[in-house]
Amino acid sequence: MAESPEAAGAGREAPIRVVLAKLGLDGHDRGLKVVARMLRDAGMEVIYLGLRQTTESVIAAVEQEDADVIGLSMHNAGHLALAPRILQALADSGLDVPVVIGGIVPEADVATLKELGISAVLHPGASAVEVAEAIRRSVA
């Protein structure tokens, strides 16, 4: 049993911190809001950046918020262009933070995204448990 607050604090896991964003011109944020709620209910701290973010604003948020993982929602068929850009920006900033993509991604592109270094790809209809598990596995 804990003898002091120090010991008590050390025994408790700090919540996983997730930055959630959509990059560029892609206004479909309903899914991102649902995912934010799923992760909150799974005990995670969600830094919700929402719409019209840039790779720079996401990187700045990851640095300042010390995020464990980035979740990007993509519904504009831009994933093959945007994924390499964010991964490059992370590498340039010396950040080793996993990226999970969710949204409309054709099955044929999943392998490509994973080869590029995306940790997981979630499709529409993924359950709350699947979403939380994908995030947990990516930071493990």
Added chain:
Amino acid sequence: MIAARDLLDRARSGDRRALGRLLTLTERGDAGAHGLDGLVHPHARGDATVIGVTGAPGTGKSTLVGHLVKEIADAGGQPAVLAVDPSSPLSGGAILGDRIRMDGVAEGRAFIRSMATRGHAGGLALAVPGALRLFEACGFGPLVVETVGVGQVEVDVTRTADTTVVMLAPGMGDAVQANKSGLLEVADVLVVNKADRPGADDVRRDLEHMLDLGHITGATQHWRPEIIMTTATTGEGMDQVHQAIQSHRAHLTSTGGLEARRQARIHQEVQDRIAQHLDAAAESLLSTQPPELRDALEGSQTPAAAAAKISKRLLSNQP
């Protein structure tokens, strides 16, 4: 601790990633965090201006903070922001949604850190004072603390900030609300946001009356808060908010109030930390199922009587 020392050196020479990681360490509140606080302490003398922004949910606090840090940066400051949002009492998770309002207007000119309350009541997180010291040690200032959306009694921010800005919006109550105890009494600057909406002038009038009465009773004889009308979405009135904060600071400096507030701040943190220690000790003792607890559970003595006996024991034997 060597890692923390190295991170602190890097953070103090401008490495934002290192500062981000140190803030996480501070938030954990464990032995590592206490060690870090010791390293930071010599570099944080409490000279940085701390501005608190509080008010009910949805009144426009984050948007105002976004504009405010821009004003601060324009005036040559190096602003940093702590934006607190509530943790879920059920899952422990949180949606930290302040940054989304600030980023666009602040144009990347501030270091913004979102923080969940992690079970702490009063409108702030327990890690706030330590995080503010970290910011100061890394050369940031003025510092802005945004509380969770508050009701009437969450006035912790006044013991953290030099200047407390309380935000209101039209449609949230009449003159009776304005006269109640709590949040409005502790404001140094009052902001009526959404001034473009109907009812904003009524809010202003009710606040003026409340302040007039305070003047009669003597409650506001030392400082009468300015009332600023703003529209945070357009930035209307934001320069006046910045000016009002500066006038209040000048008032504090000239009256010695600044030093009084600093001492109150340290006093409060010591008290909060003692409460944290006692809480942990109580939790630990109760987990051993002491006889008084069993009696209370069986109904042979009241919870209050059991608590009094256990507390006596707790405070006499050093745990």
